[in-house]
Amino acid sequence: MIRKAKPADIPKIAELCYIIWKELDIDVVRDIEQSRLLKIIEQSMIDVPYRGHYSNTWVYELEGEVAGCLIAYPGDKEVALEQAWLDMDLDDDIRAYGSPMPMKEANDDEWYIETVATFPEFRGRGIATKLVQYVLDSNKDEKWSLNCDINNDGALRVYKKLGFSVASEFDLYGHNHYHMIHNK
DSSP, X not given: OEEEOOGGGHHXXXXXXXHHHXXXXXXXXXXXXHHHHHHHHHHHTTSSOOXXXXXXXXXXXXXXXXXXXXXXXXXXXXXXXXXXXXXXXXXXXXXXTOOSOOSOOSOTTSEEEXXXXXXXXXXXXXXXXXXHHHHHHHTTTXXXXXXXXXTOHHHHHHHHHTTEEEEXXXXXXXXXXXXXXXXX
8 A cells, every 4th residue: 555654654764765875875874873863864754844754755555564665855845855954953973964965866847756665575566666656646747757876777677667768867976877757
């Protein structure tokens, strides 16, 4: 079942976001203890209008558990959403990193799918595909975009099958990515 996230889902969504941040090798993930950073990610999902706020999130629930999530928002709101991280009550060592994902990833005229993540034990069941298809079907009038690591052939295949095509290539935190646009 796909549904909008609720506050009770936040710990699981934070874990999924941590997995993505770790893959991107973001500084704060390398340097800060996982349990501590997870608490801060959770805080950002409820205390401030951060990009990962639960109101921007859909979850795939399977057997009563959050199996995966999708985070999306308007591209023209991305910078303000990211800056909300700094509105939290952060320890000085965390604040010194600034916001965790300061690079602009979406164009202003797009609805941007920032995160599509599935827990390892639920992979291979089409959950990520169903989440993306769900938001595309729910908001057909929007111009949708996402970024895909150039080396992630499986995800690239799925996104192309869902109607996305490569619009450009760019460096995202030291990793080459395709910026992809959904073709209605």
